[in-house]
Amino acid sequence: xxxxxxxxxxxxxxxxxxxxxxxxxxxxxxxxxxxxxxxxxxxxxxxxxxxxxxxxxxxxxxxxxxxxxxxxxxxxxxxxxxxxxxxxxxxxxxxxxxxxxxxxxxxxxxxxxxxxxxxxxxxxxxxxxxxxxxxxxxxxxxxxxxxxxxxxxxxxxxxxxxxxxxxxxxxxxxxxxxxxxxxxxxxxxxxxxxxxxxxxxxxxxxxxxxxxxxxxxxxxxxxxxxxxxxxxxxxxxxxxxxxxxxxxxxxxxxxxxxxxxxxxxxxxxxxxxxxxxxxxxxxxxxxxxxxxxxxxxxx
Amino acid sequence: xxxxxxxxxxxxxxxxxxxxxxxxxxxxxxxxxxxxxxxxxxxxxxxxxxxxxxxxxxxxxxxxxxxxxxxxxxxxxxxxxxxxxxxxxxxxxxxxxxxxxxxxxxxxxxxxxxxxxxxxxxxxxxxxxxxxxxxxxxxxxxxxxxxxxxxxxxxxxxxxxxxxxxxxxxxxxxxxxxxxxxxxxxxxxxxxxxxxxxxxxxxxxxxxxxxxxxxxxxxxxxxxxxxxxxxxxxxxxxxxxxxxxxxxxxxxxxxxxxxxxxxxxxxxxxxxxxxxxxxxxxxxxxxxxxxxxxxxxxxxxxxxxxxxxxx
Numbered sequence: 001x002x003x004x005x006x007x008x009x010x011x012x013x014x015x016x017x018x019x020x021x022x023x024x025x026x027x028x029x030x031x032x033x034x035x036x037x038x039x040x041x042x043x044x045x046x047x048x049x050x051x052x053x054x055x056x057x058x059x060x061x062x063x064x065x066x067x068x069x070x071x072x073x074x075x076x077x078x079x080x081x082x083x084x085x086x087x088x089x090x091x092x093x094x095x096x097x098x099x100x101x102x103x104x105x106x107x108x109x110x111x112x113x114x115x116x117x118x119x120x121x122x123x124x125x126x127x128x129x130x131x132x133x134x135x136x137x138x139x140x141x142x143x144x145x146x147x148x149x150x151x152x153x154x155x156x157x158x159x160x161x162x163x164x165x166x167x168x169x170x171x172x173x174x175x176x177x178x179x180x181x182x183x184x185x186x187x188x189x190x191x192x193x194x195x196x197x198x199x200x201x202x203x204x205x206x207x208x209x210x211x212x213x214x215x216x217x218x219x220x221x222x223x224x225x226x227x228x229x230x231x232x233x234x235x236x237x238x239x240x241x242x243x244x245x246x247x248x249x250x251x252x253x254x255x256x257x258x259x260x261x262x263x264x265x266x267x268x269x270x271x272x273x274x275x276x277x278x279x280x281x282x283x284x285x286x287x288x289x290x291x292x293x294x295x296x297x298x299x
Numbered sequence: 300x301x302x303x304x305x306x307x308x309x310x311x312x313x314x315x316x317x318x319x320x321x322x323x324x325x326x327x328x329x330x331x332x333x334x335x336x337x338x339x340x341x342x343x344x345x346x347x348x349x350x351x352x353x354x355x356x357x358x359x360x361x362x363x364x365x366x367x368x369x370x371x372x373x374x375x376x377x378x379x380x381x382x383x384x385x386x387x388x389x390x391x392x393x394x395x396x397x398x399x400x401x402x403x404x405x406x407x408x409x410x411x412x413x414x415x416x417x418x419x420x421x422x423x424x425x426x427x428x429x430x431x432x433x434x435x436x437x438x439x440x441x442x443x444x445x446x447x448x449x450x451x452x453x454x455x456x457x458x459x460x461x462x463x464x465x466x467x468x469x470x471x472x473x474x475x476x477x478x479x480x481x482x483x484x485x486x487x488x489x490x491x492x493x494x495x496x497x498x499x500x501x502x503x504x505x506x507x508x509x510x511x512x513x514x515x516x517x518x519x520x521x522x523x524x525x526x527x528x529x530x531x532x533x534x535x536x537x538x539x540x541x542x543x544x545x546x547x548x549x550x551x552x553x554x555x556x557x558x559x560x561x562x563x564x565x566x567x568x569x570x571x572x573x574x575x576x577x578x579x580x581x582x583x584x585x586x587x588x589x590x591x592x593x594x595x596x597x598x599x600x601x602x603x604x605x606x607x608x609x610x
Contacts, residue, residue, distance in 0.1 A: 113338035120331030139543030141564030230432030
């Protein structure tokens, strides 16, 4: 790294102080590591503390003595009890059911619309594309009151399935937006060739656009998953019985309902709820970051 | 659909028959529109309609039997609790976004110094706060702030310091909710700024070095102008998201102590859903609309400029 930079600097300078530049670079590197370590510690404190607490038995937590950052008698009891508790399993199942429906429906809607808006164009399509971006900027806290009225009027209050259409308001605009970007970046020659070969629009979409834009599809799917799994306001407002709750609201309201907070269990439940997105990101982070930065910085 | 056979043949035949070409175009735009119908259905029925409905709702009385015009809005503006909500929302959003933007900028520069292979690992570690569902990590923070067994206070006490009422005293509670938001949101800025930094051509820095520019001069004259657009889009976008935040305050303080930490979202939840005054709740959340609209306008302008540059 340092040699290439030195080569770029005029010979005189490089010759005069070669050692100093290299030394500066080394210090900059170690300084960066040190500073980043501080941030990593700050960022990992809450999950670490959650993990420690989740291994504590209820006696150890409620005694409230000793070092809270350490666990003296580690136990998996919290995890086992939760996994055996019917209500927690119910939350998990509801989350899986809602999230997978949101992902499937979002991707169908977004891919079709993005293909149409990026390639086919019709009267008003560019206005619609802008409108989609604006919709993405509408936060859920602006809509949950009128949606509450609409959901009640339809008799869907306290119904986990009602979350699916509601979550679409959060997932569809962004997924469509990034898919428009990915589709628009596919060279026009490709679809002309396909048209000459006699492909229909649908064939073009499924045989060419979807395979070529696979990174975009993965990024959009991860986003839809994130929305479906982590949204808190809508289920908090519309779901109130344990059998209909999804994980986020289930852990927050059902596990905390008791008089004595069972912190070990709450932390274990939160970590189990956080596990699926963390695992997905661990493997597919690059796709998601590419999609996110492309969505916000390019058209 | 009988015309479907002529559709794919495209240019050669269409050139021979202008009428056919016209029909082809018409059909193409019809298909295109049909493909957007599900999207339009979602946007119109679940975003546009509720938004308009919210405006209507906000002009009704509590029992929703009578039209009261702008009474709900003037009632809210006259209430000290709501004035506090406006103050706290602005304080929360502005200070959290400034901190996130600064930390994200510093982090992106630090990451830029790390060689490529290591960068992935560090980036993965730094993204953890942003990957955990916010409601779940806020529960973790809540436990860290617990009044009787706060892990932070334990450390402070170990060093001989006093215990801090993290969520019990007004200004500490305000500090805590901002801290959690900064913790959660900084990784997003890191990602955006890192991507922008990587896109600045190395030659510009080399040229600046040759001209004798120091670190700060390079930062001011090369990095910032090149990142201007991404910085403004990210900041405005984050302002919208932070302004409308619900999860953190709802879980950590639920607006307390004495409604001092309520944001628009949590206050409208309390008024509209918990106390059952739907119109007043709608009015509270609608106060966000003008502010959000201004931010959204500038984000959109930034994105459009950006895509013109890209072309």
